[in-house]
Amino acid sequence: MAQQKKIPDIVIKRLPIYYRFLTNLHQMGISRVSSSDLGKKMGITSSQVRQDFFNFGSFGLQGYGYDVEQLRQEIGNILGLNKQRTMIIIGAGHLGQALARHSAFEKEGYSVVGVFDVNPHLVGTKIRDIDIQHVNKISQFCRENKVDIAVITVPRTYAKDVADLVISLGIRGIWNFTSVKLNVPEDVAVENIHLSDSLMTLGYYVKCLHEREEEQEEQEE
Amino acid sequence: MAQQKKIPDIVIKRLPIYYRFLTNLHQMGISRVSSSDLGKKMGITSSQVRQDFFNFGSFGLQGYGYDVEQLRQEIGNILGLNKQRTMIIIGAGHLGQALARHSAFEKEGYSVVGVFDVNPHLVGTKIRDIDIQHVNKISQFCRENKVDIAVITVPRTYAKDVADLVISLGIRGIWNFTSVKLNVPEDVAVENIHLSDSLMTLGYYVKCLHEREEEQEEQEE
Numbered sequence: 373m374a375q376q377k378k379i380p381d382i383v384i385k386r387l388p389i390y391y392r393f394l395t396n397l398h399q400m401g402i403s404r405v406s407s408s409d410l411g412k413k414m415g416i417t418s419s420q421v422r423q424d425f426f427n428f429g430s431f432g433l434q435g436y437g438y439d440v441e442q443l444r445q446e447i448g449n450i451l452g453l454n455k456q457r458t459m460i461i462i463g464a465g466h467l468g469q470a471l472a473r474h475s476a477f478e479k480e481g482y483s484v485v486g487v488f489d490v491n492p493h494l495v496g497t498k499i500r501d502i503d504i505q506h507v508n509k510i511s512q513f514c515r516e517n518k519v520d521i522a523v524i525t526v527p528r529t530y531a532k533d534v535a536d537l538v539i540s541l542g543i544r545g546i547w548n549f550t551s552v553k554l555n556v557p558e559d560v561a562v563e564n565i566h567l568s569d570s571l572m573t574l575g576y577y578v579k580c581l582h583e584r585e586e587e588q589e590e591q592e593e
Numbered sequence: 594m595a596q597q598k599k600i601p602d603i604v605i606k607r608l609p610i611y612y613r614f615l616t617n618l619h620q621m622g623i624s625r626v627s628s629s630d631l632g633k634k635m636g637i638t639s640s641q642v643r644q645d646f647f648n649f650g651s652f653g654l655q656g657y658g659y660d661v662e663q664l665r666q667e668i669g670n671i672l673g674l675n676k677q678r679t680m681i682i683i684g685a686g687h688l689g690q691a692l693a694r695h696s697a698f699e700k701e702g703y704s705v706v707g708v709f710d711v712n713p714h715l716v717g718t719k720i721r722d723i724d725i726q727h728v729n730k731i732s733q734f735c736r737e738n739k740v741d742i743a744v745i746t747v748p749r750t751y752a753k754d755v756a757d758l759v760i761s762l763g764i765r766g767i768w769n770f771t772s773v774k775l776n777v778p779e780d781v782a783v784e785n786i787h788l789s790d791s792l793m794t795l796g797y798y799v800k801c802l803h804e805r806e807e808e809q810e811e812q813e814e
Contacts, residue, residue, distance in 0.1 A: 381636060382636065384794055384797055384798070385790075385794055387793070387794070387797065388787075388789065388790035388791075388793035388794055389787075389790060391793065392787065392789070392790065396774070415602060415603065450797065451793045451796060451797050451800075452796050452797060452799075452800035453793070453796070455800070457796055457799070465691065466687045466688070466690040466691035466694065467687070467688070467691035469687040470686065470687035470688035470691055471788075473687065474788070476772065476789055477788075477789065477792060480789060480792070480793065481796075482792060482796070520796075520799055520803075521792075521795060521796070521799060544799050544802045544803065545795050545796070545798065545799035545802075546795075547791070547792060547795055551697065553617070559802055559805075559806075560802075561795055561798030561799055561801075561802060562795075563791045563792070563794055563795035563798075565788070565791055566609075566610075566613065567692075567695070567698075567786070568609065568613070568697055568698065568701060569606075569609035569610060569613065570609075570768070570784045570786055571698060571701070571703060571742075571768060571784070572608070572609035572612065572672045572674070572701065573605055573606055573608070573609055573784055574742060574766050574767075574768055574782055574783075574784035575672060575673050575674070575678055575702075575703065575741075575742070575766070576605055576608065576671065576672050576673060577605070577766065577782030577784075578673075578678070578741055578742060578765050578766035578782055579672075579673035579676070580782075581765045581766075581780055581781075581782060582741075582765065584780075585780075
């Protein structure tokens, strides 16, 4: 499955969701799934599902549906889950610590190899078996260790400086939790976590539910 | 702007992103924006942008672009940001504490009014000015206080029980950080945070960048 052309970001963003659904199906003992069922779960059409996979070659026989475990593995391989990736976390506050302790990432091949902070109360302590080091050790650490991804969980005001630093050290992936828009060169990938977006979406639906309830109450009166 | 029909979830998910972009534009002193510029930032076509807004009525004069601040306010109102919402957090581990301390949510009208855990080392302590209470106080708390949203940051195994409890107490919105799929009645809204999805997407791009680098190195040899 050679990758010739640029695949739309929206398709890439769907891959982990397919992977998660397929993992669930596999755990439930379901061995085949149709593109139409996958589409329903993803909120897209079955033809979009087939088109998504067509970007990477063709998977399975559509007439009989996809083999769940095979499709799961192929998508896992596209995502690179068959390879180990290393991460450092910069910012060992509550969020950094929560991420460092999150065991699910390790199952998917992502291991935290270093945690950095400036707080003297944190530097020298451990999260799991990882020493929290001072941020001024990052350069040395990155020279001595292969680091694929930097997770940025520092306060907003330090986000850009930390990003510039890790990019200068050759790190190609940034997982940005700061909500600060980072300007990075073309050969660096950034994924931003905007928790507020999710909360606002939820707030919208809650608002609609409240409005519906109020309407019903008015009708009953 | 009465809401007559069901608006696709994908459109609702874009509203907070529009809102964020418009806030940035406003902060940069930009007062007008075209649907085509908005589309570029969102990764969709200008016609999709216009269609998104058409779901809620029509905003501004398209020929001259949208008025940034007006559009921002209209989207904010649709999202219900003009109203205060209350949240309780169940699970005061690192993630729960990080969320309780996250000041950005408050700026958008979401305030944390209660935090609950079972850990005797945490119960009775405070996060900011909020007491961490034992989870067996949730029922009483919800009877005495209006709670819009329950944030679930407990370990996976407790996720369903906590969700059932808060639903039985009349909470209509669940912000679920546990990765456990929750089955909820129709009159309850759930937003799931799947951090792994974002990490896998990032991993994909990092993989592509590494592969490109390797190709270039081979060509140079």
